[in-house]
Amino acid sequence: MRNTTTGWLLIAPTLFILFITGMVPFLYVLAVGFLDWNTFAANPEPRFAGVENFRALVFDAAFLKSLWLTFKFTVFVLASQLLVGFFLAKMLMRNVPLKGLFRTIHTLPLMIAPIAVGATWRLMTVPGLGPIPHWMQQWFDISYVLSRFPDQAFATVVIMDIWHWTPLVTLTLMAGLSNLPEEPLEQARIDGAGEWRIFWDITLPFLKPVLLTTIFIRLMDALRTVDEVWMLTGGGPGAETRFIGLHIWRVVFPKTDYGYGAAMSLITLYLTIVMCWLLYVAMTGMKEKSR
Amino acid sequence: MNRGILYSRLLTFLFWIAMSALTLLPVWWMFLVSVRTRADLFGKPSFLLDVQAMTWENYAAVLSNPTFQKYMTNSLIVATSNAVLVSVLALLAAYAMSRFALVGKDNLFFWVLTNRMAPPAVFLLPLFLMFTGLRLGDWSLFDTRIGLILLYCVFNLPFAFWLLQGIVDAIPKELDEAAYVDGASTFTVLTTVIFPLARPGLAVTGILTWVFAWNEYLFASTLTSVEARTITTGLAEFVTVTGTNWGQLAAVAMLTLAPAALVLALVQRHIVAGLTFGAVKG
Numbered sequence: 001m002r003n004t005t006t007g008w009l010l011i012a013p014t015l016f017i018l019f020i021t022g023m024v025p026f027l028y029v030l031a032v033g034f035l036d037w038n039t040f041a042a043n044p045e046p047r048f049a050g051v052e053n054f055r056a057l058v059f060d061a062a063f064l065k066s067l068w069l070t071f072k073f074t075v076f077v078l079a080s081q082l083l084v085g086f087f088l089a090k091m092l093m094r095n096v097p098l099k100g101l102f103r104t105i106h107t108l109p110l111m112i113a114p115i116a117v118g119a120t121w122r123l124m125t126v127p128g129l130g131p132i133p134h135w136m137q138q139w140f141d142i143s144y145v146l147s148r149f150p151d152q153a154f155a156t157v158v159i160m161d162i163w164h165w166t167p168l169v170t171l172t173l174m175a176g177l178s179n180l181p182e183e184p185l186e187q188a189r190i191d192g193a194g195e196w197r198i199f200w201d202i203t204l205p206f207l208k209p210v211l212l213t214t215i216f217i218r219l220m221d222a223l224r225t226v227d228e229v230w231m232l233t234g235g236g237p238g239a240e241t242r243f244i245g246l247h248i249w250r251v252v253f254p255k256t257d258y259g260y261g262a263a264m265s266l267i268t269l270y271l272t273i274v275m276c277w278l279l280y281v282a283m284t285g286m287k288e289k290s291r
Numbered sequence: 292m293n294r295g296i297l298y299s300r301l302l303t304f305l306f307w308i309a310m311s312a313l314t315l316l317p318v319w320w321m322f323l324v325s326v327r328t329r330a331d332l333f334g335k336p337s338f339l340l341d342v343q344a345m346t347w348e349n350y351a352a353v354l355s356n357p358t359f360q361k362y363m364t365n366s367l368i369v370a371t372s373n374a375v376l377v378s379v380l381a382l383l384a385a386y387a388m389s390r391f392a393l394v395g396k397d398n399l400f401f402w403v404l405t406n407r408m409a410p411p412a413v414f415l416l417p418l419f420l421m422f423t424g425l426r427l428g429d430w431s432l433f434d435t436r437i438g439l440i441l442l443y444c445v446f447n448l449p450f451a452f453w454l455l456q457g458i459v460d461a462i463p464k465e466l467d468e469a470a471y472v473d474g475a476s477t478f479t480v481l482t483t484v485i486f487p488l489a490r491p492g493l494a495v496t497g498i499l500t501w502v503f504a505w506n507e508y509l510f511a512s513t514l515t516s517v518e519a520r521t522i523t524t525g526l527a528e529f530v531t532v533t534g535t536n537w538g539q540l541a542a543v544a545m546l547t548l549a550p551a552a553l554v555l556a557l558v559q560r561h562i563v564a565g566l567t568f569g570a571v572k573g
Contacts, residue, residue, distance in 0.1 A: 119541070
């Protein structure tokens with residue numbers, strides 16, 4: 001083997017940049033979380049505050065509400081995307097003319113900048129201009145104004161996310177489904193098992209690793225959704241679609257409450273890691289079982 | 292072919308026509324808004340393109356606006372520089388990882404990947420403080436293109452590293468061993484053996500990282516103010532500042548999504564593997 005110093009030299013720039021852009025900010029936010037530091041306060045100098053920020057957070061209704069909204073949003077989009085994505089994957093695996101073209105069109109939303117996705121949906125939903133308010137009024141006699149009705153705003157954000165991210169679920173599940181072994185499926189059919197039974201006992205166990213990976217990726221993305229929601233509703237009406245990323249941004253920038261914002265960031269990071277870790281355990285546990 | 296199969300194929304085909312329409316509808320609507328005059332925007336929404344009444348004035352207004360030109364230039368520079376930087380660094384790193392016995396390389400690999408998974412909102416505050424706080428005289432990273440180019444490495448570098456790792460691993464070791472025996476230096480091996488063979492992979496890496504950098508909004512909006520703003524922040528400003536100029540907003544949004552849509556066909560096979568970090572092969 002050649003001199004490993006050369007190897008370290010080759011990898012050093014990558015590690016250095018990631019240390020500066022990834023590790024240092026993490027350590028920094030960790031430190032600031034224990035400070036009382038607001039540049040607009042009477043005393044703008046940072047002071048050590050111990051766990052004061054964290055204690056205050058536990059009783060912060062706005063923060064808890066934002067967490068709850070994020071959680072609700074995540075559950076809604078994940079559940080719908082898995083169902084719709086599974087169905088679409090099945091449909092796309094059928095033998096159909098122009099399959100490649102349909103697949104490409106279906107993939108399009110994945111590549112669009114989230115901020116442009118928000119702009120797209122904003123143009124669809126602006127009262128007086130967008131077609132959705134017009135149709136709602138004409139067909140269902142519903143007054144559709146995102147800036148007034150929280151439920152409509154939340155539902156629209158969920159639908160926008162389904163439009164944006166379902167293709168990812170479709171494509172991953174398609175990859176999983178196309179790797180299913182034929183033999184057990186045929187055997188089960190010969191034995192006279194129903195479709196539902198086959199799905200439950202054969203397809204699902206084989207699909208589990210892919211399914212969990214998909215959930216894992218979508219979970220992390222859903223928890224940090226900011227751009228498109230900011231563009232569509234601005235977090236409103238009131239704070240009804242102000243998910244955690246937006247909430248942190250508001251505390252840190254317009255309010256300049258650095259210490260508190262950092263503590264909030266840390267709790268969010270912690271909760272994200274815990275949720276991902278739980279999934280990871282589920283995933284690896286699954287692999288061991290199937291072995 | 293029997294009738295049942297034929298019908299089911301026809302139904303599937305119609306289903307996908309409908310699905311594609313549903314996917315394209317919002318984007319098509321945005322295109323329509325971008326080519327209509329202000330007077331044509333309101334009233335009963337029509338999804339038909341009236342070629343006679345079509346106008347490019349929104350695009351003309353946007354493209355001749357010096358502020359927007361600056362944003363667009365910034366986005367092009369930042370995305371291109373970042374994609375090139377990331378591809379080069381990641382190729383070197385992937386080569387090191389693939390051909391040298393580095394201590395603890397599995398942990399290192401995992402650590403590199405975790406950088407991409409971090410929620411960006413969590414790191415806004417420390418990055419903002421670092422960007423404004425680290426000063427050389429009057430100069431700081433805040434509101435500079437260099438700052439963004441470096442920062443975008445945090446999500447693009449792990450991705451490029453991971454993608455190129457697989458590609459370099461697939462190049463037979465014997466090829467560079469042979470070159471070493473002939474007395475070539477590591478640099479020569481990288482440029483004459485590895486680079487040519489990794490070129491298709493590098494192209495995919497470059498395109499995807501370029502798109503990710505181009506699409507980024509949250510960092511750009513908080514870490515720039517005037518000089519280094521990008522097209523995505525410009526798009527967001529349209530809503531908060533001017534508010535009602537929907538035609539121009541649509542034109543900017545179309546320009547924002549155009550590059551990604553153009554390269555879609557080239558890289559679509561790699562998107563799934565890319566977004567799931569290879570856990571699922573598309």
